[in-house]
Amino acid sequence: MEPTSQTTLGGQDFGARALDGRVRARLGARAAEMARRLAGDGIVAVALTWVDVSGITRTKTVPVDRLEHAAAWGVGMSPVFDVFLLDDSIVSGRHIGGPAGDLRLHPDLDRLVPMAALPGWAHAPALRYAQDGTVHPLDARALLRREMGRLAERGWTVKAAFEIEWAVSDGEGDEFSPACKGPAYGMTRVTELAGYLRDLLKALKATGVTVVQLHPEYAAGQYEVSVAAEDPAGAADTAVLVRETIRAMTTAHGMAASFSPKVEADSVGNGAHVHLSLWRENAEDGAVNAMAGGPGPYGMTGAGESFAAGILHRLPALLAVGAPSVASYLRLIPSHWAGAFACWGLENREAALRFVTGAEGERATAANLEVKCLDAAANPHLLLAALLAAGRDGLSDDRRLPQPVEVDPAGLSEEERAARGIAPLPSSLAEAVAAFEADGVLREALGEAVTDTVSAVRRGEIALLDGATPQQVAAATRWRH
Known part of the structure; x- marks a missing residue:
């Protein structure tokens, strides 16, 4: 089990400011090898998913040959998704709301799997980080691990x-x-x-x-x-x-x-x-x-x-x-x-x-x-x-x-x-x-x-x-x- 201050991403333990250059390099190298195997098995894209506060599974997807970059540097997303309602209208809270800001979605490589029900696709739950490498406070996967x-x-x-x-x-x-x-x-x-x-x-x-x-x-x-x-x-x-x-x-x-x-x-x-x-x-x-x-x-x-x-x-x-x-x-x-x-x-x-x-x-x-x-x-x-x-x-x-x-x-x-x-x-x-x-x-x-x-x-x-x-x-x- 991880200490209270940590979460995991692709089998690696991270602290509050975990995504430094060495970690990014390791993640990228591992993802590159996985991408080669996935492509060989006919996978063309990976869905990076997270579940929002309203309980809806949202996603950003990347072609399989971009998995290496996504693992190392993440995929951009707006924090405002956390205040979407079930009809996709948007509210604001004291901490989240408005068009400004950006987060990075990083695929959890340990949980990346081809989806047999969606031929050509793989699925990876995402951890959400700020651009400075700290875990986003609304990342529910990180909260659960804590x-x-x-x-x-x-x-x-x-x-x-x-x-x-x-x-x-x-x-x-x-x-x-x-x-x-x-x-x-x-x-x-x-x-x-x-x-x-x-x-x-x-x-x-x-x-x-x-x-x-x-x-x-x-x-x-x-x-x-x-x-x-x-x-x-x-x-x-x-x-x-x-x-x-x-x-x-x-x-x-x-x-x-x-x-x-x-x-x-x-x-x-x-x-x-x-x-x-x-x-x-x-x-x-x-x-x-x-x-x-x-x-x-x-x-x-x-x-x-x-x-x-x-x-x-x-x-x-x-x-x-x-x-x-x-x-x-x-x-x-x-x-x-x-x-x-x-x-x-x-x-x-x-x-x-x-x-x-x-x-x-x-x-x-x-x-x-x-x-x-x-x-x-x-x-x-x-x-x-x-x-x-x-x-x-x-x-x-x-x-x-x-x-x-x-x-x-x-x-x-x-x-x-x-x-x-x-x-x-x-x-x-x-x-x-x-x-x-x-x-x-x-x-x-x-x-x-x-x-x-x-x-x-x-x-x-x-x-x-x-x-x-x-x-x-x-x-x-x-x-x-």
């Missing part, structure tokens, strides 16, 4: 994975028409789109993604893919790569994919649940999962419980990062398996925090937390940075979990919920932003520039969709993420 480093200083690592849900349309224009008609979770939906799903699985494997399972979901035309857990930075990068692979393969099959929290106003939305487990290296046993083998609730260790309790405690504020669109709150409703109440429970899919033990015999490796109240409008790197910060604070405070909830909280009376300390999560983006702005732990972890920019973008979207009906919100959001 939070990983803070946990590592205390001897902890985290494994993480995103579940990706999406809905497939074969309709024309912007309207949504489900591309399969079979029942929820039905084999019929696999049969209807078997060729598409087969090609998607092949493309993900060829791109280096380990798929754990793929299945039809509840809503019309909806599917979900689960991937193997990895370190948080890798998990966030993989989430972006999976989504773009799905998008490309869906387009290649003459259809469209929507990752929106609410594809249709009267249907179940798309989530992007996050799975987390806390680990410590033990001299006798190797890596040990703190979510299993302990005396705490359902086998958690004390540290595992504290980590989970820290996340549960900060869920209202975390929603401004993890359920960050107006459409998110059309999805986040009770009795829809969205986790609309700030509570936790063993395998309870109505709790915002679901504890998963795994099958008897593999709990030492399988036990984890699932955060269910999140969706794909989130920037995955920023979201994981915030989740790790919340868990780290729970460790610092030795925080304990309340009693678990075994039922749908919506089925309890208000008096019963109050007696058990079960509170509804924010029901609007404005409520979540207010909780986020008041949260000192997240403000310190993410920094003033990120905190202010997140708030500015969220308030911009609230104003943009003020007075819109649920149908209009769904339509405005459907094809943006």
Whole structure:
């Protein structure tokens, strides 16, 4: 793990002013060799991507023979992209806004892969630097690595994975028409789109993604893919790569994919649940999962419980990062398996925090937390940075979990919920932003520039969709993420 002040780029550790001449030369030499191999494999261009504050994957692309220069010197981009809204209109914050300024995008060579779903193209997530070689304060990938480093200083690592849900349309224009008609979770939906799903699985494997399972979901035309857990930075990068692979393969099959929290106003939305487990290296046993083998609730260790309790405690504020669109709150409703109440429970899919033990015999490796109240409008790197910060604070405070909830909280009376300390999560983006702005732990972890920019973008979207009906919100959001 990197020290707190560092991030990585292409396998090299860097400090606050890392991009000196020697580093640039090493990056350029490595990229030149990679470019030769890529060109030999038919790759003609590399997409350098980052996810903005509104959760949209943006890109600058370079021909493969410019990869060497891009790795050493970066590709120019305007900082103003951080204050784009989902409709590409622009707001301003105290730290970001206006036409002036420039950043440099540097491809992370360790994560550069050919995209099987986009023949001739490769993908590389980018780190964003100022022209003087310092890391840009709104670079969410750098923020995430910093939070990983803070946990590592205390001897902890985290494994993480995103579940990706999406809905497939074969309709024309912007309207949504489900591309399969079979029942929820039905084999019929696999049969209807078997060729598409087969090609998607092949493309993900060829791109280096380990798929754990793929299945039809509840809503019309909806599917979900689960991937193997990895370190948080890798998990966030993989989430972006999976989504773009799905998008490309869906387009290649003459259809469209929507990752929106609410594809249709009267249907179940798309989530992007996050799975987390806390680990410590033990001299006798190797890596040990703190979510299993302990005396705490359902086998958690004390540290595992504290980590989970820290996340549960900060869920209202975390929603401004993890359920960050107006459409998110059309999805986040009770009795829809969205986790609309700030509570936790063993395998309870109505709790915002679901504890998963795994099958008897593999709990030492399988036990984890699932955060269910999140969706794909989130920037995955920023979201994981915030989740790790919340868990780290729970460790610092030795925080304990309340009693678990075994039922749908919506089925309890208000008096019963109050007696058990079960509170509804924010029901609007404005409520979540207010909780986020008041949260000192997240403000310190993410920094003033990120905190202010997140708030500015969220308030911009609230104003943009003020007075819109649920149908209009769904339509405005459907094809943006």
